[in-house]
Amino acid sequence: MDKIILAYDEDDADAGSYYKGCADHLVSLITSNCHFTFISKRNLNFVYVDQVLTDISEHNFLFFAYSHGEKHQLSCGLGHYLSCSSDLNPFNNTFFYSYACLAGNNFGETLIRSGCQGFFGYKNVVNHYSNHESLFIECTNYGIKMMLQGDNAVTAERKMKENYEEVADNLSGMLDFVAAELLDTRDALIRLGREDFKLSELGEYY
């Protein structure tokens, strides 16, 4: 069975509800029969994540991360759970999709050097408006939604950016603050790895 690892920091005081919302939304997008490994709460730490990666090694998988991040790592209240100094070899021939500030810098590049076929993330600090949470969540997952419909990585990236614009253009007046944040997030989006990568190369995810 095709495998998906889903890490999300639902306990974060500020953005936990957003991260969980992204995770729930992602699960609703997967219609094929996949095996999910959920990593959250106390399990979201580098020891547990390393064990999960050891157990799954030799298999292809998709990894999703919704949490805080920094240039070299993904983190939560318990500290980092994946970083440039982790053993990233299990990510050889996998795909990584994340919503985390800054992790599109050194961390994303290191993943690709470890053989990861594709990476979606953000190179700057990104924010969302909690009273427009569902709108931001749908934008966050739009890229993977397109890939689950068969698009390759670069096409999904283009459509994801266009979606940020389309959603922002439908907001006006006092909601310009929200629109401005969406376009800022669009500009922070970064895709690394093979342009022509498709999820079908790793399994029957759609």
Added chain:
Amino acid sequence: MSLNDILSHIRLQTETGQQFEKKLLKLTIDRLMRNKENLNG
């Protein structure tokens, strides 16, 4: 952060207020460049 908080930050020109201003300016320029908004003199 409420709208009043945001406006207060902008009036006081705090770092947060300046970031909001910059993002709104970027939004306007972006929309003009994509022909989603017009400047009428």
